[in-house]
Amino acid sequence: MAKPIIFTDLDGTLIDFKTYSFERTKDTVEKLTQKGIPIVFCSSKTRVEQAYYRKALKNEHPFITENGSAIFVPSGYFNFDFDYQKEIENYKVIELGVDYKTIRKTIESAREKTKVANFGYADLDLEEISSIIKLAPEAAKRASTRDYTETIIKGDVTSPAFEEFKEELLQNNLICVSGGKYHTVMGKQSDKGKAVEKLASLYRKAFGEVLTIGLGDSANDQPLLKVVDQGYLVQKPGNYWEDMDIDGLNKINGIGPEGWVLATSPLLVK
Ligand SMILES: [Mg+2]
Incomplete structure (x- = not known):
C-alpha cells in the first residue's frame, strides 16, 4: 500500500x-x-x-x-x-x-523609483506591527523574523504608483501577491x-x-x-x-x- x-x-x-x-x-x-x-x-x-x-x-x-x-x-x-x-x-x-536581504534591497529601490509610500515588517517597530496584524507582541515577533518574503502591511497599495512599484519588482524577479488584507513580496520561483x-x-x-x-x-x-x-x-x-x-x-x-x-x-x- x-x-x-x-x-x-x-x-x-x-x-x-x-x-x-x-x-x-x-x-x-x-x-x-x-x-x-x-x-x-x-x-x-x-x-x-x-x-x-x-x-x-x-x-x-x-x-x-x-x-x-x-x-x-x-x-x-x-x-x-x-x-x-x-x-x-x-x-x-x-x-x-530569494533571500530576505535581496528582497528588502529590491523593495527599497523600487519605492525610491516609483515614489510609493508603503511599509513592511522591517520598516516598522514591533508595537506597530503587533497592533496592525492584531497579534500579541510575542507572536508578532515570530512573524517578523523573515527569511524569504516581505509583506506590505501598511501604506499605499492602491494607487497607480503602487502598480508601477509592482512592475518594478517584477523586472527584478520578484512578485507581489495579494493575500486579501496584505501584499506579500517574494521570489518568482x-x-x-x-x-x-x-x-x-x-x-x-x-x-x-x-x-x-x-x-x-x-x-x-x-x-x-x-x-x-x-x-x-x-x-x-x-x-x-x-x-x-x-x-x-x-x-x-x-x-x-x-x-x-x-x-x-x-x-x-x-
Ligand atoms: Mg490558509
Missing part, C-alpha cells in the same frame, strides 16, 4: 482562522503521528512561526515556509543524500525563493506546489510508492492542491469554499480545523 503523506496549510486549515488555535485538530494530529503518517506544514508562515506549532504539536517532519520559498528537512530525516542550499540550526534547507513536488520526490525515494494528500482553504493553496494525489478544500468562516477549479478536488463540509479532522480521519481506520 502506498504510504500517505499529508501536506497541510496552517492558517484557516489546521489552525483556526481567527484565533490561530489548534485545539480542534490536536488529537487527530497525534493519532496520525502515532500511525507513522508524516504531516508536513506548508504555509505562508515563517520558519520561526512554524517552529512554534511544530513544537506544540510534537511534529518532527520537514516543513515548507513562506509560501513555498524553502523546504526545511531535519538533519538525518532521510537516510540518503540530496541537494540543498544551506544549513540552518538542525535543518538542511532546499531554497526555491516561490511556489507551494513546486515545493510539495520536490519534497514528495524525496519521500518517494525513501518509501517507494506514496499517496500525497493536500489540505488548504485559500487561493494561495491552489498550487498545493493541484499537485497532490488527493486534494481537500476546507470551508472558510461563513461555510463557503474558496472558488477553485481543480479536477477531483474534494470539498469538505467543515470550516478550517473542523474540515481538517473530517478529511483526515478516514486515514486512522485504514
Whole structure:
C-alpha cells in the first residue's frame, strides 16, 4: 500500500482562522503521528512561526515556509543524500525563493523609483506591527523574523504608483501577491506546489510508492492542491469554499480545523 503523506496549510486549515488555535485538530494530529503518517506544514508562515506549532504539536517532519520559498528537512530525516542550499540550526534547507536581504534591497529601490509610500515588517517597530496584524507582541515577533518574503502591511497599495512599484519588482524577479488584507513580496520561483513536488520526490525515494494528500482553504493553496494525489478544500468562516477549479478536488463540509479532522480521519481506520 502506498504510504500517505499529508501536506497541510496552517492558517484557516489546521489552525483556526481567527484565533490561530489548534485545539480542534490536536488529537487527530497525534493519532496520525502515532500511525507513522508524516504531516508536513506548508504555509505562508515563517520558519520561526512554524517552529512554534511544530513544537506544540510534537511534529518532527520537514516543513515548507513562506509560501513555498524553502523546504526545511531535519538533519538525518532521510537516510540518503540530496541537494540543498544551506544549513540552518538542525535543518538542511532546499531554497526555491530569494533571500530576505535581496528582497528588502529590491523593495527599497523600487519605492525610491516609483515614489510609493508603503511599509513592511522591517520598516516598522514591533508595537506597530503587533497592533496592525492584531497579534500579541510575542507572536508578532515570530512573524517578523523573515527569511524569504516581505509583506506590505501598511501604506499605499492602491494607487497607480503602487502598480508601477509592482512592475518594478517584477523586472527584478520578484512578485507581489495579494493575500486579501496584505501584499506579500517574494521570489518568482516561490511556489507551494513546486515545493510539495520536490519534497514528495524525496519521500518517494525513501518509501517507494506514496499517496500525497493536500489540505488548504485559500487561493494561495491552489498550487498545493493541484499537485497532490488527493486534494481537500476546507470551508472558510461563513461555510463557503474558496472558488477553485481543480479536477477531483474534494470539498469538505467543515470550516478550517473542523474540515481538517473530517478529511483526515478516514486515514486512522485504514
Ligand atoms: Mg490558509
